[in-house]
Amino acid sequence: MVMSSPKSAQEAIDRVAYSAQRTVEKGLHKLEFRAMGTLCRVHCHGVSAEAAQDFQRAALAWTGQFEARYSRFIPDSLISRINAAAGEHWVEIDPDMERIFALCQELFFFTRRAFDPTSLPLIQLWNWKQQPHTIPSHDAIRAALELVGWNKVERRPGGVFLPRAGMSIDLGGIGKEYAVDCVMNLAIQRGIPNVMVDFGQDVRVRGHAPERNFWWIGLENPHAAGQCWTGVAVTDHAVATSGDTQRFFELNGRRYSHILDPRTGYPADNGCRAVSVIAPSCTIAGLFSTTVFILGEKEGLQLIETHPGAAGVITSHTTQFYTKRFHDYIPA
Secondary structure (H helix, E strand, O other): OOOOOOOOHHHHHHHHHHOOEEEEEOOEEEEEEEEOOEEEEEEEEOOOHHHHHHHHHHHHHHHHHHHHHHOOOOOOOHHHHHHHOOOOOOEEOOHHHHHHHHHHHHHHHHOOOOOOOOOHHHHHHHOOOOOOOOOOOHHHHHHHHOOOOHHHOEEEOOEEEOOOOOOOOOHHHOHHHHHHHHHHHHHHHOOOOEEEEEEOOEEEEEOOOOOOOOEEEEEEOOOOOOOEEEEEEEOOOEEEEEEOOOOEEEEOOEEEEOOEEOOOOEEOOOOEEEEEEEEOOHHHHHHHHHHHHHHOHHHHHHHHHOOOOOEEEEEEOOOEEEOOOHHHHOOO
8 A cells, every 4th residue: 555645644644543553463463554665464372362453453552642643744844843933942752752862863973973863965965866866065064964963963851952953863773673573562561472563674673473383584785686695593582684785776886775874974885785783672673783784793782782782783785694592593
């Protein structure tokens, strides 16, 4: 189902609800819907039909509200109001937004500034959708970089202020992954033992799949779109992959990824084609996969190794690099 961008928060909520499809297959309760510009899947089993339906309703409602409040593509969302007020006035924010911004603060420093939610001016400047593709000038990139920097954002309890006109925030770097974790928490609160939450291939699981003692998550081959090069067996963990297989362009013999390095203003260019990370939460798995794609093989592997319970693999043009624990998730 193809949908245009919602024009209001209520339209986003309604469209998420309208897109929902529910099926049951051999005791596996399946919910599929579209939100945040992607296909979302929520599967569970080991519970009654009533419990599964209650969880599905909660997941659907929560996700619709989340998109309506935090999508930059919706004019009356909280994020859009924060961006519109840049250089003018403070904006009141809710406790959920405060938690997300506190997480952004922590991750900005942890990733050595490779994760920066204020990178929207650069994203808009590069504009991968435009035809024909063009490379922004050095002057334009320098000007955009002046508006980037999470450390420039001013925060106080219950409020946020972007001090320069043109500054803007985009939660695309952690939004879907954060949403996956929150929907999983809805399942945990309800005591549902076996769950898979998959928002655009950012996945977190609990328990196991039917007739197995784990969930089997395929890892897409960046050299052959739509095909998996391997799968990982996980339980009570998340798996996220970042790469440029779907979104890139080539100009004058050079490949330009859609993943930007907010420190330089240019697309990441270190030979990476894809990074897959396994971690206890989807927020961490997604953040690490994107950050490692920017940092490259040496720094990237070191970053993953610093986090207990995390493992990953980097696929370059010619080879693959693994953390020490990655093969623990591939059955013999």
